[in-house]
Amino acid sequence: MNAIQISHVGGPDVLKIGDVERPSLNNDQALIDVTVAGVNFIDIYHRSGKYPINLPFIPGVEGVGTIAALGSNSPTDLKAGMRVGWVMASGGYAETAAIPAKTLIPIPEDIKDEDAVALLLQGMTAHYLTRNTFEIKPGDTAVVHSGAGGVGLLLTRYIKALGGRVIATASTEEKRAIAIAAGADLAIGYEGFSEAVKNFTNGIGANVIYDGVGKDTFDQDLLALRRRGTLAVFGAASGQVVPIEIMKISAGSIFLTRPTLADYVAERSELLWRANEVFETFRRGDMQVAIGGRYPLADAASAHMELEARRTTGKLILQVA
Numbered sequence: 001m002n003a004i005q006i007s008h009v010g011g012p013d014v015l016k017i018g019d020v021e022r023p024s025l026n027n028d029q030a031l032i033d034v035t036v037a038g039v040n041f042i043d044i045y046h047r048s049g050k051y052p053i054n055l056p057f058i059p060g061v062e063g064v065g066t067i068a069a070l071g072s073n074s075p076t077d078l079k080a081g082m083r084v085g086w087v088m089a090s091g092g093y094a095e096t097a098a099i100p101a102k103t104l105i106p107i108p109e110d111i112k113d114e115d116a117v118a119l120l121l122q123g124m125t126a127h128y129l130t131r132n133t134f135e136i137k138p139g140d141t142a143v144v145h146s147g148a149g150g151v152g153l154l155l156t157r158y159i160k161a162l163g164g165r166v167i168a169t170a171s172t173e174e175k176r177a178i179a180i181a182a183g184a185d186l187a188i189g190y191e192g193f194s195e196a197v198k199n200f201t202n203g204i205g206a207n208v209i210y211d212g213v214g215k216d217t218f219d220q221d222l223l224a225l226r227r228r229g230t231l232a233v234f235g236a237a238s239g240q241v242v243p244i245e246i247m248k249i250s251a252g253s254i255f256l257t258r259p260t261l262a263d264y265v266a267e268r269s270e271l272l273w274r275a276n277e278v279f280e281t282f283r284r285g286d287m288q289v290a291i292g293g294r295y296p297l298a299d300a301a302s303a304h305m306e307l308e309a310r311r312t313t314g315k316l317i318l319q320v321a
Helices: 041-048 113-119 121-133 150-161 173-181 193-200 218-224 268-284 297-308
Strands: 002-004 017-019 029-039 062-070 083-087 096-100 141-144 165-169 186-188 206-211 225-233 255-257 291-296 315-319
Touching: 002 297, 017 297, 029 083, 029 113, 029 297, 041 297, 062 096, 062 113, 083 113, 113 121, 113 268, 113 315, 121 150, 121 225, 121 268, 141 150, 141 193, 150 165, 150 173, 150 268, 165 173, 165 193, 173 186, 186 193, 193 218, 206 218, 218 225, 291 297, 297 315
Parallel strands: 141 165, 141 206, 165 186, 206 225, 225 255, 291 315
Antiparallel strands: 002 017, 029 062, 029 096, 029 315, 062 083
């Protein structure tokens, strides 16, 4: 089968397509014939060695496809031929992937493959951030960094549906216009954003900052929050935040968290509940999918280069089949 299998970590050039052996199936897995795979920053962290992996390695922690075969320990709600998606299990940059069966999410008939793969990791991230990490209530002000990115656009739309106000950050005028079109009340650049947030909130500051950028925005985040505000650093597009002294967050009694999706879908019941909540939110129009780029599997390196350079908006996908 065709797959992107890396033998050593490095730049995008290590992502080369080749013929590899079809994965075998154990009792806890399902074989998935992949149709589309999502491209996410975690794939870049795996490829570059920032997150440790065992080599050789097939990237891709998110995808949609059809069940070709099931192991004997699979959940009873899964059947061969069913269309499913997954997050947080590697192997999506391939024509066939062996995925832990308990992590598979049945895809409703009215949700297209592209929409599903754009809603799984990023949509569920937007959901847990706004419903659990810091629950948005009417009138709350949220800062959404990378407001024109895949998670940023979903977050913005959903926060507005929940009655909140959104200040989006983005690096260019074009991206800021995209954030405004998604519903942001204000879209600003990164330079001096803490002052702009304070001005917009009459000197009070934001209730919450959802930060997928990390190192470059962290210090200003602390200045942009209101007393007892929440800073949720859920990504590190600019690099990991450097270790901090705890007294740095004492001014204003700030709540600081570094959440990950895995801890919000740890049980299958919660995984399915959250996924179906996201699908229903999408049906209502409270989350809107924006596909920012479609790439053939063989061109995965281009997708990584564009995402890593932060030149993209919306969701990037690999078209596998």
